[in-house]
Amino acid sequence: MSDKTMSKEEYLNKAKELDTRTEAPKQLEDTDFLTVARERRSVRQYDPEFKIEESEIRELLETATQAPSSSNLQSWRFLVIEDQKEKERLLPIANNQQQIVDASVVIAVLGDREAYKNADRIYSQIAERGNMPQEVKEMYVNSIMENYGNFPKERQTKIAHIDGGIVANQLMLAAKAKGYDTVPMGGYDEAKFMEAFNVPETYEPIMLISLGKGTKAGFEKTRLPLDDVLKWNKF
Numbered sequence: 072m073s074d075k076t077m078s079k080e081e082y083l084n085k086a087k088e089l090d091t092r093t094e095a096p097k098q099l100e101d102t103d104f105l106t107v108a109r110e111r112r113s114v115r116q117y118d119p120e121f122k123i124e125e126s127e128i129r130e131l132l133e134t135a136t137q138a139p140s141s142s143n144l145q146s147w148r149f150l151v152i153e154d155q156k157e158k159e160r161l162l163p164i165a166n167n168q169q170q171i172v173d174a175s176v177v178i179a180v181l182g183d184r185e186a187y188k189n190a191d192r193i194y195s196q197i198a199e200r201g202n203m204p205q206e207v208k209e210m211y212v213n214s215i216m217e218n219y220g221n222f223p224k225e226r227q228t229k230i231a232h233i234d235g236g237i238v239a240n241q242l243m244l245a246a247k248a249k250g251y252d253t254v255p256m257g258g259y260d261e262a263k264f265m266e267a268f269n270v271p272e273t274y275e276p277i278m279l280i281s282l283g284k285g286t287k288a289g290f291e292k293t294r295l296p297l298d299d300v301l302k303w304n305k306f
């Protein structure tokens with residue numbers, strides 16, 4: 072390896088060394104959506120003593136799962152890792168990123184490539200509420216089973232990643248609005264994680280999210296100018 076690059080572990084952990092500030096993440100008085108969206112930051116330092124109640128985690132996940140999904144099939148699945156021993160087991164799989172063990176929980180966001188199998192359950196609810204005639208519901212369900220069931224694995228994977236990315240961000244914003252902090256993590260060994268945590272093989276690993284009470288604010292936003300990433304009408 073050239074001395075101008077870093078190992079993955081160094082790369083992921085360097086931020087903490089660089090960040091010598093001490094201020095805690097901003098506690099928002101105003102939690103309107105635009106403020107929350109602007110103020111959320113990836114936070115990598117957490118109070119290891121702080122525990123979030125299960126009821127609050129459930130509330131955050133309920134809010135997150137109001138997100139849109141492909142054909143409302145809600146392919147997201149979650150594994151909440153709150154047991155300290157389990158977090159310790161995850162630590163080396165996630166490149167020894169300290170937030171894995173310090174944050175209250177790690178939420179693994181997963182995506183079920185076979186989520187289409189719930190089509191009847193989901194669409195029956197809509198029909199039972201009187202929002203869809205029974206025969207239309209049946210047509211929807213049959214079409215979903217036929218289409219999604221025959222999509223190649225890459226397409227099912229892509230759908231799982233799109234749904235999973237949307238729900239993950241909604242979870243992080245909900246957490247910020249409730250006074251908590253998060254960091255999304257793709258820096259882990261997916262295969263080892265799937266094996267170590269017995270994740271069903273029809274599930275895709277999307278990302279890990281540390282959730283807890285942050286002790287250090289995280290970096291100020293740096294973003295490309297909007298006009299560098301924006302075109303109108305045509306390329």
Ligand SMILES: Cc1cc2nc3c(=O)[nH]c(=O)nc-3n(C[C@H](O)[C@H](O)[C@H](O)COP(=O)(O)O)c2cc1C
Pocket residue numbers: 083111112113114115168254255256257258259278289290292
């Ligand atoms: C898919 C994905 C994977 C990421 N993986 C990691 C990670 O493994 N470790 C980490 O510290 N940050 C990770 N991040 C956080 C980014 O570094 C961070 O979002 C980015 O620097 C912008 O900062 P902000 O979230 O504070 O706005 C990841 C973000 C995303 C969206």
